[in-house]
Amino acid sequence: MTTAQDALIHLMIVAASSDSTMTEKELKRITALIDRLPVFEGFDKDRLETVANDCADILNGPNGLDRMVAEAVASLPEKLQDTAYALAVEVTAVDLHLEQEELRFLEMLRDNLSLDRLTTAAIEVAARARHRRLPD
Numbered sequence: 001m002t003t004a005q006d007a008l009i010h011l012m013i014v015a016a017s018s019d020s021t022m023t024e025k026e027l028k029r030i031t032a033l034i035d036r037l038p039v040f041e042g043f044d045k046d047r048l049e050t051v052a053n054d055c056a057d058i059l060n061g062p063n064g065l066d067r068m069v070a071e072a073v074a075s076l077p078e079k080l081q082d083t084a085y086a087l088a089v090e091v092t093a094v095d096l097h098l099e100q101e102e103l104r105f106l107e108m109l110r111d112n113l114s115l116d117r118l119t120t121a122a123i124e125v126a127a128r129a130r131h132r133r134l135p136d
Helices: 004-017 024-036 045-060 064-075 078-095 100-112 117-131
Strands: none
Touching: 004 024, 004 045, 004 064, 004 078, 004 100, 024 045, 024 078, 045 064, 064 078, 064 100, 078 100, 078 117
16 A cells, blocks of 8 residues: 555445445445545545555455555554544444444454544444434
């Protein structure tokens, strides 16, 4: 990984696919976040497929998940660590149901970031609040 933007995208992809499937909702959320968030200003969207393939190559290599998370975190300035966690949570929360694999990935990511528990809890609550729908 060479850029913080690539690292953020890798983390979103892994968050979305951590339960073995990436839903259309998750893919649309990743694309929407890249399109609208200031952290992705200047990102060449034509590179998205290449960045996703690079992520897959790392994951399919030795110690893939551990290596990908370690490289992503190392590529991020400290001030973007909460952003990285927020993006991962945002992608997993899109369907308002987190599978055990998604929870384990978020825990792994938390353990690798320099964030306190209060910050991560606030990010998680905010994501759930943003994705709620009106009752039927």
